[in-house]
Amino acid sequence: MTIWQKELDNQIWLVGVAGRLDQTLTPELEKTLNTLLTANQFRLIIDLSQTIYINSGGLRCLVAAWRRTHQQQGNLILFGLTPRLHEIFAMVGFDQVFTIVPTQQQAIQQFTAND
Amino acid sequence: MQTCFSFAVTADLQNLPAIHHFVKETAAALGVDPAVVTDLRLAVEEVAANIMMHGYQDEGGAVAIEMEAAADKLLIRLRDRGVPFDPTTVAAPDLTSPLADRNLGGMGVYLTQQLMDEVTYRVTAGGENELTLIKQGVFDSSKETSWANAHQR
Numbered sequence: 001m002t003i004w005q006k007e008l009d010n011q012i013w014l015v016g017v018a019g020r021l022d023q024t025l026t027p028e029l030e031k032t033l034n035t036l037l038t039a040n041q042f043r044l045i046i047d048l049s050q051t052i053y054i055n056s057g058g059l060r061c062l063v064a065a066w067r068r069t070h071q072q073q074g075n076l077i078l079f080g081l082t083p084r085l086h087e088i089f090a091m092v093g094f095d096q097v098f099t100i101v102p103t104q105q106q107a108i109q110q111f112t113a114n115d
Numbered sequence: 116m117q118t119c120f121s122f123a124v125t126a127d128l129q130n131l132p133a134i135h136h137f138v139k140e141t142a143a144a145l146g147v148d149p150a151v152v153t154d155l156r157l158a159v160e161e162v163a164a165n166i167m168m169h170g171y172q173d174e175g176g177a178v179a180i181e182m183e184a185a186a187d188k189l190l191i192r193l194r195d196r197g198v199p200f201d202p203t204t205v206a207a208p209d210l211t212s213p214l215a216d217r218n219l220g221g222m223g224v225y226l227t228q229q230l231m232d233e234v235t236y237r238v239t240a241g242g243e244n245e246l247t248l249i250k251q252g253v254f255d256s257s258k259e260t261s262w263a264n265a266h267q268r
Contacts, residue, residue, distance in 0.1 A: 022160070023128060053153065056161055056223035063219060084153070091229040092208070092222055 003028045005036070012043045012111055014104070018050035021058030029058075033065040042074025045107040049080025054088055066098065075099060079107045119183040120144065126167040126176045126195070134163050134180065138191075141182045147189060151253045155191065158230040158248055161223035162193050162202075170197025170244065184254070191248040199244055201236040202227070 001019035008014050013036050019025050036044060044065065066076040077099045081089065089095045101107050122137040124130035138159050142152045159180070166178050181192040202224040208217065228234050233249040 023131065023164075053157070055157060055164075056226055057164075059222065060219050088157075088226070091226060 001025060003032050005032055008045070008108065010043070010108075010112055010115065011041070012045060012108060013041050014045045014047060016047040016050065020053040021048075021051050021061075022053060022055045023057060026058045026061050030061050030064075033061070037065065037068050040072075042069045042072040043111050044069055044074070044076045045104065045111075046076060046078050047080055047104065048078055048085060049082075051085060052082070054085060056092075059089075059092060059094060062098070063094070075110070077101065077107045077110050079104055118145070119181055121179065121181045123177055123179040126171040126174075126178050126197070128164065128167055130178075131160055131163060134159060134178075137180060138182070142189075145182065145184045145189065146255050147184075147253045148255050151250065154230045155189075155248075155250065155253075158227045159191060159193070161227045162246055162248070165200075165202070165223055166193065166195045166197055166244075170195050170200060172198070187252055187254060189250045189253045191250075193246045193248075194239070194243045196243055199238060202246065203234055203236050 001024060002016075003025060004016045004018070006014045006016075015029070015032055015036070017025060017029060021029065033044070046062065062076070062078070069076045079101045080103070081100060086095065086100070089098065089100070099110055101110065120137075120141045122134070122141075124133055135156050138156050139152055142155060143149070147155070163178055163180075167173070170176075176196055179194040181190075181194075183190045183192075205221045205224045208221060208225055227248070231248045232251045233247075235247045235249075237245050239245050
């Protein structure tokens, strides 16, 4: 159960969520994202391929960060969602607002294509 | 014969794992399809967390949970003595409004309603809030078949 982060090329940061995005991991994700946003990093990619669960608190945490990136012409892109996780996003309509792609490479292209 | 399993915790978010455990174990005992258990867990967690944080306003109290199989339905009842709150009256979020402007309150309630087939609220004769979550067709189809066969004979 961890949150990890890695700086990629082109001022993009990758943040990974391995485990359950509920009260056990959400506070740590919130802290990690806030640290990046405070450091003016607004090109964020979230690896959810190892995220096995998400509740409303986890969804709210992602939306809060998404809003802050958009206020600065950035974005927060999600990739690697399991079909079940994708269904949860769809239930609350978030599949229509977040940019969700299958792979990390595609997530990076979302940023670099516009550079 | 109907079997009903019950469990109670004090209203503390640290007790959510104990609730998860109860839901998982009871679902298995009742023969619920394991593929549905995560949905049940998520729905119960959203409701229980709401009771703990808003119903009792973080001041503690008891949250009781019952799980029961009735015909092809699974019923999960949560009872508490916190501030009365009927989540079934909460308006569905406007999923078409821009995310940047959307109010994210009530998302847990909405998610619960999406995960379950039916959600009902009432105040019991004893003055408790009682929320019932109903999910249909959750029982392992192999068991359902054997049950049906047994009745045909």
